[in-house]
Amino acid sequence: MSFDPGAHREESLQSWEEAASGWARRQELLRELGAPVSHWMLEAISPQPGQRVLELAAGLGETGMLAAELVAPMGGVIVSDQAEAMLEGARARAGALGLSNVEFQVLNAEWIDLPVASVDAVLCRWGYMLMADPATALAETRRVLRPRGRLALAVWDAIEHNPWAVIPAEELIGRGLSSRPAPGTPGPFTLGRPERVAELLEQAGFSEVQVQRLEVARRHASFDELWDSTLDLSRVFHDAVLARAAPEIVELKASLAERFACYTAPDGTLEIPGRTLLASASA
Numbered sequence: 001m002s003f004d005p006g007a008h009r010e011e012s013l014q015s016w017e018e019a020a021s022g023w024a025r026r027q028e029l030l031r032e033l034g035a036p037v038s039h040w041m042l043e044a045i046s047p048q049p050g051q052r053v054l055e056l057a058a059g060l061g062e063t064g065m066l067a068a069e070l071v072a073p074m075g076g077v078i079v080s081d082q083a084e085a086m087l088e089g090a091r092a093r094a095g096a097l098g099l100s101n102v103e104f105q106v107l108n109a110e111w112i113d114l115p116v117a118s119v120d121a122v123l124c125r126w127g128y129m130l131m132a133d134p135a136t137a138l139a140e141t142r143r144v145l146r147p148r149g150r151l152a153l154a155v156w157d158a159i160e161h162n163p164w165a166v167i168p169a170e171e172l173i174g175r176g177l178s179s180r181p182a183p184g185t186p187g188p189f190t191l192g193r194p195e196r197v198a199e200l201l202e203q204a205g206f207s208e209v210q211v212q213r214l215e216v217a218r219r220h221a222s223f224d225e226l227w228d229s230t231l232d233l234s235r236v237f238h239d240a241v242l243a244r245a246a247p248e249i250v251e252l253k254a255s256l257a258e259r260f261a262c263y264t265a266p267d268g269t270l271e272i273p274g275r276t277l278l279a280s281a282s283a
């Protein structure tokens with residue numbers, strides 16, 4: 001079947017609106033997992049006091065809020081996402097941190113509702129690969145950046161470098177509960193090639209393009225915690241698993257525990273490798 005971008009946008013929006021409560025529950029796990037990624041991204045854009053930074057596909061706004069502290073007091077950050085429910089979580093986080101220089105805007109990164117050359121830097125952690133048309137989103141990103149404004153982004157490396165995702169995916173596919181995504185269609189691992197990321201950035205008109213890899217391990221106190229957090233963070237896993245009858249869910253969980261045994265220490269904690277790509281560029 002050919003890819004229908006309009007249908008993808010509708011499904012993506014609905015599924016991220018639904019996923020927001022699970023993501024809010026797992027905010028600490030995401031913060032720990034994403035911290036080295038966010039810090040790399042901040043260094044790449046080097047936010048200065050007084051600047052205006054835009055975070056796209058921000059989810060709970062973790063990276064943008066780190067930038068908000070650096071551009072304060074006169075500068076500010078626009079934390080944006082297509083899903084209003086994600087931004088609700090982001091507002092709560094900004095309140096808890098006492099940040100007063102963060103605005104929130106519902107927007108689709110393929111149609112950025114901001115004037116040309118209106119921001120100094122853009123951040124987007126684990127967002128572009130999920131979009132129906134990342135090339136358009138990158139062109140839009142460049143349009144809203146001032147000349148020489150900086151972009152920093154992260155996208156997951158290829159799935160084989162991310163066992164935390166390969167293992168549940170193989171389990172579901174093996175049981176006929178899910179299928180392999182068609183190559184090139186939006187999904188967490190679809191931009192998992194440094195040359196592809198560099199090519200997209202250059203085609204969108206960016207210069208000084210740099211792409212590198214970073215290992216990011218996912219740590220859990222127990223297999224149960226891994227199971228619950230996968231249900232909270234992956235809508236595909238959540239929907240496929242919870243549609244099954246209870247005995248099959250028990251069996252599936254036991255099978256996954258066995259598959260993850262090689263990453264489980266004698267005390268029951270897990271450390272599962274993962275790898276992300278990081279890119280920076282100038283408008």
Ligand SMILES: C[S@@+](CC[C@H](N)C(=O)[O-])C[C@H]1O[C@@H](n2cnc3c(N)ncnc32)[C@H](O)[C@@H]1O
Nearest residue numbers: 016057058059081082083108109125126130131
């Ligand atoms: C994997 S989450 C990442 C959230 C956050 N950036 C982080 O690193 O924790 C992906 C986010 O991208 C958003 N998203 C996906 N496609 C989008 C689009 N076209 N425009 C804006 N947001 C989008 C989703 O709503 C979701 O909140």
